[in-house]
Amino acid sequence: MRNINEDTITGAVLDRLADTPDPRLKEIMSALVRHLHDFAREVKLTEHEWMQGIEFLTATGQKCDDKRQEFILLSDTLGLSMLTVALNHSKSAQATEATVFGPFHVPGAPVLSLGSDIANGAKGEPLFVNATVRGTDGKPVAGAVVDVWEADAEGFYDLQRPGLDHAEGRAVFQTDGEGRLYFKAIMPVAYPIPTDGPVGTMLEATRRHPWRPAHVHFIIQAPGYETLITHVFKDGDAYLDSDAVFGVRSSLIGDFRSQPAGVAPDGSMQAGPFHALDFDFVLEPVMQAKP
The missing domain is CATH 1.10.287 (Helix Hairpins)
Structure with missing residues (x-):
């Protein structure tokens, strides 16, 4: 033509x-x-505006490397990530809701035994997590693989620490025969998403803040169940209603209880204050295709 x-x-x-x-x-x-x-x-x-758009997308790609995914960050801040989650993960009322994946997961995190400390040098106040994984029928899911990751007390993930040669604040666990998951971590804090790239420029230009409420990430996988990608958010956080990536769900807000020095949930003696979180994850069964 x-x-x-x-x-x-x-x-x-x-x-x-x-x-x-x-x-x-x-x-x-x-x-x-x-x-x-x-x-x-x-x-x-206009042609000038479209060229600015091309330059923005080019810079977004150039900011990506094996430790930084600026395109995921862009998708998150535009609400597209959460939209695709909502479109693809409609669950029954009993099942735990999914939320955004985020740009800071890495495969191959250390596989640890239940009760282990995932901090591995990351600074923060102690957090003791006790959780269960079960199906919508209430039965425990034994042997579920649980990938956990979180930022440190300064709001940085280990990937954001130049020169760090080991994993901090991340691990992989397997639930026991009763579907239990328990480990020691650090208390999550609210943090700003990276603003030193094109996404930060966009947020500044549109007068948006970059903050995410405090949370811990989880991926839970088990045969016969849909993979769950989710967070548990800290109740009372100032950014629950203005999360920069639109990821908060009321059902995912947990009670991170502050405790004085003394006996921790794992029986250890803690010389200073610590925190405890109890949370139940409920997995949606995989729908069987009709013959």
Whole structure:
């Protein structure tokens, strides 16, 4: 097609996609083209503005490395991550809700035995977590693999510590025969997401704060159940209602109880104050395809 103009360009691009063999890819690409073109028409996008957009996306990619995922951060702060979670993880009323994955998970965290301390040098007040993992039928889920990670008392993950040669504040556990999960950690604190990249520039330009409420991350996997990616948030945190990545769910707010020095839940003596969290995770069973 020649002499394409603003009224015919969208149809021309869609025609070029007509022979896409994968129907789902064709659906996604066609919708993407339509919405992008409609967006440009709606705001009357200038060439200069689109070049600024290209430079922003380029800088976002350039900020990514094996320890930093700026595109996940961008998706999170635009609410797209949480939207896809909501679209894909509709659960029964009994099941624990999912929330955003975040940019600070890494595979291969140390596998520790129940009761171990995940801090491994990370600074923070002691936190003792006692949890159970069960199905919606109330039965305990034995042998569930639980990936846990959190920031330290200064709001930094180990990935954000230059030169650190070992994992801190992260571990993988397996529930016991009664579906129990228990370990020692550090009390989470609210922290700002990284603002030294394009996402930070966007937040500043739109007068948004970068703060996330205090939380601990969990991924729970077990055969026969949907994988659960979630957080447990600290009750009373100042940012529960303005989380920079829109990830808070009321059902995920936990009671991190402050305790004076003395006997901890694991029986150890604590010379200073500590905290305790009890939480029940309920997994959604995998739906069996009908014959």
